[in-house]
Amino acid sequence: MNRRSFLLLTATSVAATPTELVGAFANAPSQSLVSPTSTGAWYVAMRRCGQINYNERDPLTMDAEAWGDYWASLKVDAVLLNGGGIVAFYPTQVPYHHRSEFLGNRDLFGEMVAAMKRRQIHAVARMDCNLAYEEALKAHPEWFERNQDGSPRPHGESPWLFATCMFSTYFTEQMPAIYREINQHYPVDGFFTNGWPSTGSLRVCHCENCRRVFEKLGGVPPAETDSANPIYRKYYQAYMDRVQEIWRLWDNIAREKSSQCVYVGNLGGGLDTVKDLKQLSQVAAWFNADHQGRSGETPIWSCAQQGRVAYSVMQGRATTNVAGAYSNAQPNWRHVSKAPAELTLWLAQTAASGMVPWFHWLGGSPEDTRWREVGRSFFDWLAANDAHFRNRHTIADVAVLYPQRTVAFYSRPESQRPRHRGGPIDYLQGLYYALLEGRFFFDFVHEGNLDAATLRKYRALLIPNAAYLGDAQCGAIREYVKDGGSLLATFETSRYDEWGDLRPDFQLADVFGARVAGEVIGPHGNSYARMERQHPVLEGFQGTSLLPDAENRVPVRADAVPLVLSVVPAYPAFPPEMVYPRTPRTTEPAAVFREIGKSRVAYFAGDVDRTCWRSGNSDLSQLLRNAINWVRGSDPLVSVQGPGLIEAFAWETEPGYALHLLNYTNPNATHGSIRGTYPIGPQQVRFRIVEGHAVKSVRALRSGSTLKFQQQGPTVSFDVPGIADYEVIALA
Ligand SMILES: [Zn+2]
Structure with missing residues (x-):
């Protein structure tokens, strides 16, 4: 379990929804928020990072000097150490800041900070702002999230803790009091908050503060986070504004002692980010991706994808990724090691994609120590070759659009999901697999950065079903193609505006050379694409005139473009006697390939990327690879x-x-x-x-x-x- 799934767990009774913050925060400027002092700061030069995440009982047994020796042996620049929030690991004087009940006369946090400082390692106070004890709930009921019936929200596994509300003074008064106390008494170099803000779903709270927020937005808290709801749209931006406001507040408090002291929030989660990373990156002097490992069907490359997502908004500014050394799969084991080969490949992806690895163990007195050598050997090697990980910029000739709004809003919530829609990252995941198989060199371009200056360096832009796409973004894509850039796009790209309002046609219909001719058809198996003529995109398919087609498609017309792949509509797959095409030949394009001056444009009317990911079909991957090759052109970098x-x-x-x-x-x-x-x-x-x-x-x-x-x-x-x-x- 990573911190994000932890947050989701705590929200079991919560219909994640919208609210917007008004008042002091609503009109906060959302640009140029990164501190001007961040260049030349210690965290900019940081190459390796560690974290020991100790628990309430650890003050009884934890050996600070031994931990100092271990982290020094990894040649880390910084270590994250538990300061407080839920549990204070030092003798705090801040009311309702719960001291560890095992602290006794110890100041574990102070000892740990001193142990790091003796070894010239930066110390970052790891905090948690999301939960507090019942004592605080009784004294300050206004600090806490509420359900619709007014009840507080206890944590699922530790129900003696209650969720705090981001819109309350817990975030603007209590946490600042704790940060200031720590900053005053300990030589810390920064603060990090576990689990906040995360990139996961937004939470809707019914506390008094939040009710006032919704009143100002002109409505009541919606039951679901659905971008079709006008209140959710307002809430989404108000929520993002509040996150940025809190982030700046905490960064300013960190810097009260020294401009080198920094606040870093908790981001990450791979491809699936509901919160707008572009907006978050504008306040982040340091982006920490809390993408600690994978579970279930998550592919191994999920960590590299995290690096690409982060780079698309941070552009080389300080970015770390947490690697959980414990076995954070599903189910989750906090106190035994992850397989060394998995952990090493996760660390390797972190470094390869341009992030700084942050090696994480949980529990101050481990019985399993096998993970230690995995981190040590990798960090040793990294340190010995450090110069070669000091990157200036990527070398890539293909851009892949990171479709933030589609990822955040398309196909949510599940109860209202049209049947033809799967998870919104399936499209990108299918394209990504084809990019790996074809060994392309590519960058992600965040939707918020779609402009001529960003796109200039790439020969082609690939768009995995950016269904929700704003007019400005469509305009930038149109200009890019007009200026000679090539394009590949799939399925419903530009069919809706950035909030999901249906347009009469693709906003990019002129660029695709294809117009919408009906509602989405699907999901259907057993439909095909017929090869109508030779084309470079169809190379390697000798021996067949049919290819598998996507599960879902937008019926399109493309009258001015020669038909290369036509749709053979779905027909029964069972019983075998019935398996023959009812309409063996149509003039409906399954894809459109056109050349306009120097530009090549490939548009697939079906969700070939998603279907490829879900089916694992090798023809669809070959088709995607051929199309990418064709739009990029020969002689790659x-x-x-x-x-x-x-x-x-x-x-x-x-x-x-x-x-x-x-x-x-x-x-x-x-x-x-x-x-x-x-x-x-x-x-x-x-x-x-x-x-x-x-x-x-x-x-x-x-x-x-x-x-x-x-x-x-x-x-x-x-x-x-x-x-x-x-x-x-x-x-x-
Ligand atoms: Zn609230």
């Missing part, structure tokens, strides 16, 4: 040829360039936990560097070997003999 399923990142670094290769060739890539490593064989690399640069050495940093290479003009070619779990090739 970087190419890696060889066996295996890998994810690749290329960076321009301080010493030169780095190529990161993550080996996902594993039976547990898309389920459960990596149990062992399956090395893959040689990879042929061509890497385009800046014109005029001469590479002097190419080294494989994990295997510690020097590679032979050739340079012809800006192209450097070399073979990587093999990859175990992760390899980094440094060109200097």
Whole structure:
């Protein structure tokens, strides 16, 4: 369980909904909130980070010096240490700040801070603002979230704790009092809040504060977080405003002592972010992604995706990701280690995608210590090769739109979900898998950053069903294509505005060369796409005239574009006697491929990306890869040829360039936990560097070997003999 699922657990009785904050916070400016002092700050230069998350009982047994030695052995720049919030681990004087009942005469927090400082490690106070004891509830009923009947919200597993309300003075008075007390008495370098604000669903509260908020918005708390509800729309922005207001308040309090002291909130959650990351990034001097591990059907690459999402808004500013060393799967085991191969690959993805790893254990007196060496060996290696992880920017020729509004609002809530809609990240996940199989070098571009300056560096923009897309974003895409950029888009992209109001046609109909001709059809299996003529997108499909088609499609007309793939409508799949096409041939396009000047545009009317992800169909992946290849064009900036399923990142670094290769060739890539490593064989690399640069050495940093290479003009070619779990090739 990561912190986000923890938050969700605590909200079991809560219909996540909207409210908006009005009053002092409603009109708060939402730009340029990052402290100007953040450049040159210690957390900007931070390379490795640790966290020991101790519990109420730990003051009885915890050895601060031993922990100091362990973290020093990992060569970390900072350690997160539990200060207070729910439980104070020091002798607090703030009323209703519950001291650990096992604290006795100890000042565990103070000892831990001192142990880190003796070892020249920065100390960050890890706080929790989400829950408090009944004593506080009795004294300050206004601090707490309420259900519709006025009852407080006890925690699901620890019902003696109650959820606090973000709109109350608990956040503007009580937490600040605690931060100031800690800042006054301890040489801390920052504050971090567990579980807040998170990127998960919004909570709707019925406390007095929140009722006033809703009154000012002109309504009552809605039962569900549905963007079709006008009150939810207002609430969403008011909620985001409140988060930014609190974040700035706490950052300012942290900096009262020193401009180097920072507040960092808790973000992350992989692809699925309900809160607007672009807005949050505007207040965050430091973005911590709390994406500690995976469970169920979450693919191994979820951590790398987190890195790409974070980079799309932070653009290289301080970003960390928490790796849980304990077994945080489903079910969850807090006090035993995660499989070493899984944990190492999670740390590797963190580093490869440009984030700083934050290694996390829970419990001050562990009985399982197997995780320690996993972190130590990885951090040792990172420290020894530190310069090559100092990135300047990514090297990528393809942009993938991160469709924030669609991810946040499409197909929620479940009770009102049209049948043709799956989870909103399925589209991106299907495209992503094809991008990995095709070994493309790509960046995510957050919807809030869709402009000519951002898109200029990419040859093609890929849009995985950005159904909810604003006019301004559509305008930027249109301009990009007009200026020679290429485009791939799927399904309902631009069919709705940014809140989900249906438009009469795709806003991008002119760009797609396709117009809506009816309501979405599906979900249907056993429907097909017929290949009507030769096209580069259809390469490799010899031996068939039919391809599988998507489960859902928008019927479209594309009269001015030659028909390449036509729809064969679904027909019965059972019983076998009935399995024949009732309409074997139509003129309805399953996809539209067109060239306008230098631009190539591929539009798929079906949800091929989502269907590919859910079915695992290899033809659909091939079709997507072909289409990406076609829109990007030949001669990529970087190419890696060889066996295996890998994810690749290329960076321009301080010493030169780095190529990161993550080996996902594993039976547990898309389920459960990596149990062992399956090395893959040689990879042929061509890497385009800046014109005029001469590479002097190419080294494989994990295997510690020097590679032979050739340079012809800006192209450097070399073979990587093999990859175990992760390899980094440094060109200097
Ligand atoms: Zn409230």
